[in-house]
Amino acid sequence: MVLLNKATTEQYSYITTYIPTTFSSMIPVVDLSKPDAKTLIVKACEEFGFFKVINHGVPMEAISQLEYEALKFFSMPLNEKEKAGPPNPFGYGRRSIGHSGDVGWVEYLLLKTNQEHNFSAYGNNPEKFRYVLNSYISSVRKMTCEILELMAEGLKIQQKNVFSKLLMDKQSDSIFRVNHYPACPELAAKGENLIGFGEHTDPQIISLLRSNNTSGLQISLRDGSWISVPPDHRSFFINVGDSLQVMTNGRFQSVRHRVLANGIKARLSMIYFGGPPLSEKIAPLPSLMKGKESLYKEFTWFEYKNSTYGSRLADNRLGHFERIAAS
Numbered sequence: 001m002v003l004l005n006k007a008t009t010e011q012y013s014y015i016t017t018y019i020p021t022t023f024s025s026m027i028p029v030v031d032l033s034k035p036d037a038k039t040l041i042v043k044a045c046e047e048f049g050f051f052k053v054i055n056h057g058v059p060m061e062a063i064s065q066l067e068y069e070a071l072k073f074f075s076m077p078l079n080e081k082e083k084a085g086p087p088n089p090f091g092y093g094r095r096s097i098g099h100s101g102d103v104g105w106v107e108y109l110l111l112k113t114n115q116e117h118n119f120s121a122y123g124n125n126p127e128k129f130r131y132v133l134n135s136y137i138s139s140v141r142k143m144t145c146e147i148l149e150l151m152a153e154g155l156k157i158q159q160k161n162v163f164s165k166l167l168m169d170k171q172s173d174s175i176f177r178v179n180h181y182p183a184c185p186e187l188a189a190k191g192e193n194l195i196g197f198g199e200h201t202d203p204q205i206i207s208l209l210r211s212n213n214t215s216g217l218q219i220s221l222r223d224g225s226w227i228s229v230p231p232d233h234r235s236f237f238i239n240v241g242d243s244l245q246v247m248t249n250g251r252f253q254s255v256r257h258r259v260l261a262n263g264i265k266a267r268l269s270m271i272y273f274g275g276p277p278l279s280e281k282i283a284p285l286p287s288l289m290k291g292k293e294s295l296y297k298e299f300t301w302f303e304y305k306n307s308t309y310g311s312r313l314a315d316n317r318l319g320h321f322e323r324i325a326a327s
Ligand SMILES: C=C1C[C@]23C[C@@]1(O)CC[C@H]2[C@@]12CC[C@H](O)[C@@](C)(C(=O)O1)[C@H]2[C@@H]3C(=O)O
Pocket: 097, 098, 099, 100, 102, 110, 175, 177, 200, 201, 202, 203, 204, 273, 308, 309, 310, 311, 312, 313
């Protein structure tokens, strides 16, 4: 990515008072190999909508191979990378996020998990890229389904696969994203924070994020304050998405998060967004209603996505689907 000059930096969002990174020790950690995992998952989703997973079973080899291929892709000259773009809706993009004017200090690849992409533009060994990407996605999908099944058990839902079946469906609208945030030394020198990826919630059911050891990810707590997530390249971070918020009738809330660019080191993150089939009705599960009314109007994932994709990153997208309580 080209270096910043005043004209280019003006396009980005800043947090002008420099917020030093103090890592939070509050982030819940779930060891998937322990019997209390399901209870801890439910507690973390209720309190934070976010947790870290260790002993996840995704082979470190699959992780490092994908990281290697992704870094190779992002280190190519811009004109080569642009052959895989623009992201309409899938492919290579930079700076611009979505189609409503959001910008960030980021370049990325956006892919659909169950669709064949034309990989010929993805670096100089596209077959290798495709292979390591598919192996990684299969492994991560399996782990995500395990987490969703533990979640269903923890919520005492009889049908253990109530969430995971949506990701296993051949029509599942799941996507995959690799984000690259180049280091921005000018910022470190100026003492300012630059937005890599602006604050938002993820619209899907669940997101699984893995990054290199560069900091930047922050989550918002229920009181609106922001905490920095200590990076850990061996672990996964799980986000509750808007659709899971609806399916649990608000018992779990999607987590607002953002990424700040780093002054010294580039950040590379890869995120699997587990989504349902487009025709799936997103509504609270009857067993979680306990006689209460649904907080949301009925909608399909197709309808939610349609309304979501015209919005700005920071918008509260579920607001449009909330039921106004009768007085
Ligand atoms: C501004 C936008 C980018 C986004 C689509 C949207 O209109 C609002 C949601 C954004 C988001 C956040 C999570 C994922 O990164 C993403 C792929 C998604 O499903 O919703 C992005 C969308 C995007 O980058 O196109």
